[in-house]
Amino acid sequence: MEKKHIVVAGSGFAGLESAFLLRHYFKDKIKITIISNEENFLFRPNTIYIPFGLEPEELQIPLKEVLPKYNIEFIIDKVQDVDPESALLLTDNHKISYDYLILGTGAAMRPEEIPGLKEYANTIWTPKEMLQLRRIFTKNHSKS
């Protein structure tokens, strides 16, 4: 019998935990593929240290080295859509058929949706935003 194909979109905590747990429970009875637009796993909780000097690269774990050890296929590509009728995940470069699909593509900041937030505040979701905070701290510190 052909193995069921589990496709996981996203390689953050949600996507990786799902893939690792499924591999643990089902061993080699299933095929698992992760599709992510990022090559590395970002350990997001420690991004709080970026404004104080930690370099974002230090929080990146290369998934190409880790996932093959768990027999998980890894495709770097951007998910655009899902066609549930045909059970296809549509990415920039692929149409990937699945038996079960896990969407773990995370959240994003939308500061423009709260009046004043974009103009007067900083958000902290991405390393880029944390680096922006570092620049502000450094600028203010050098003034005092």
Ligand SMILES: Cc1cc2nc3c(=O)[nH]c(=O)nc-3n(C[C@H](O)[C@H](O)[C@H](O)COP(=O)(O)OP(=O)(O)OC[C@H]3O[C@@H](n4cnc5c(N)ncnc54)[C@H](O)[C@@H]3O)c2cc1C
């Ligand atoms: C500063 C900070 C500190 C935090 N500290 C803690 C903490 O101490 N404890 C805690 O429990 N939580 C903490 N969190 C929250 C925690 O980091 C998030 O809840 C968690 O990262 C969410 O994981 P996720 O996998 O759902 O999403 P994400 O980590 O956002 O992962 C989404 C994944 O999907 C991929 N992706 C997105 N869009 C696409 C697309 N179109 N195509 C392909 N791939 C895509 C991304 O590349 C990424 O791999 C913190 C968050 C922040 C910002």
